[in-house]
Amino acid sequence: MSNLFEKYTLNNNIEIKNRLVITPITVGQSTQDGSINDEEREYLKQRATDIGLYVFGATEVSQEAIDLPCRPRALSEKDLPSLTERANILKSQGAKALVQIDHRGFFGNIESSGLFPVTSSAEPAIEELKSKGMYSEKNQIHELTNEEIKKIIENYGKTTELCIKAGFDGVEIHGGYTNLLQQFFSGHYNKRTDDWGGSVEKRMDICLKIVDTVCKVR
DSSP states (O other), rough: GGGGOOOOOOTOOOEEESSSOOOOOOOOOOOOSSOOOOHHHHHHHHHHHTTTTEEEEEESSGGGOOSSTOOOOOOSSGGGHHHHHHHHHHHHTTTTEEEEOOOOOOGGGGHHOOOSEESSOOHHHHHHHTTTTTOOTTTEEEEOHHHHHHHHHHHHHHHHHHHHHHHHHHEEEEEOTTTTHHHHHHHOTTTOOOOSSSSSSHHHHHHHHHHHHHHOOO
């Protein structure tokens, strides 16, 4: 267990002061517009003490992705002050600060985002939400067009650029919890017959293009 408190060098030669890591957790402490507040400030100060690597929880890359009120986001320059303050709080305590960038896909909610949620294929998404008791007629699921998919890929790049400007040391691309990337990769959710569906390679393509876009911005 003593190794936990030793320095560790990552594959890219970045050194973290110990092997204690805070994984990304969504706590819903931001304000309604996604900005930081005193409650969140205090939470981050307490959680980052003596931590080597802190991954700030799911931060949305698109407006329609927002599923809950008080969700942090990195959509435009207006989000930069709060992002910068979060990064500064974490890094002031010696932690390397990462931010998890996310798109919730069909779990988005018009009451929180003002827009209909989006996904790879509408019908499986509706069935999933109905099975969880989460479906609402007023929260209609929109099946993404080719151009809209390309726009979301671009959004991941823009979000990464904002996170870099804010001073974060890196981003983590969220691919779990049935979010948008899994909704494309999964043959259960993705029933498309165009360039974004069908074979494993086509279903994986949005994920690879997002990684390429993020790396290019970096």
